[in-house]
Amino acid sequence: MSKHLRVVLFDPPRNVSVSINGSTEIVEGDSVTLICSSDSNPPALNFSWFKEDESSAVGSGQSFSALQSGRFYCEAHNQHGSQRSDAVTVTVHHAYRNLIVITAASGGGFIIIIIIIIIIILFIIVNRRSAMKESTISDSNEDIYTALQIKSMTF
Structure with missing residues (x-):
């Protein structure tokens, strides 16, 4: 009779990264959606969003809508720990500057x-x-x- 041993490893989030839905350069009044993902067992269920050089979170959840310029990163959490992603840069252009560009182009x-x-x-x-x-x-x-x-x- 052979016995099988099943080993389950639990680990904190790793390979945390941010993907961008759209362009990181937006016009004032628009937003860009940032999505956080990670590898972990059990899967990360809690995500926090931060703006660099600010201590408190600016958002939560797997996705975040950035409305302002800055460098943003996420932290993925499970019961075994957390890890943060590299920061991505979002640039918001003022509407009047884009109006000049659109006017000149069209x-x-x-x-x-x-x-x-x-x-x-x-x-x-x-x-x-x-x-x-x-x-x-x-x-x-x-x-x-x-x-x-x-x-x-x-x-």
Whole structure:
């Protein structure tokens, strides 16, 4: 009769890593989902999320929605211990900066043409006003000379 011995090893989480659902560069108001995974027996059921240089957790659960810029990492926990992942960087761009990029890419040429037209119109208006002032000055000088009557002088 042979006896089988079954050995079950329990271990804390290891190979903890963060995967990213989407891009780590987002626009203000959007979010990126970070997902934490690990190898362990029994499986890690508790996950905590941290922002580097902050002592308290910013989230919990296997996934986390980052709304702000920073470096984030997760800690996976089971009853035998815990381990943290490497940090990933999330960058949030301000909406106005992206609006400029989108405008330049999609209709920037149109906007540049409008600006050039406005500059040309302003240039024409300034030149006409300048020409009108010169005309007014020369007209008034001509009036002075035509109003003079030349008398003959005898010596």
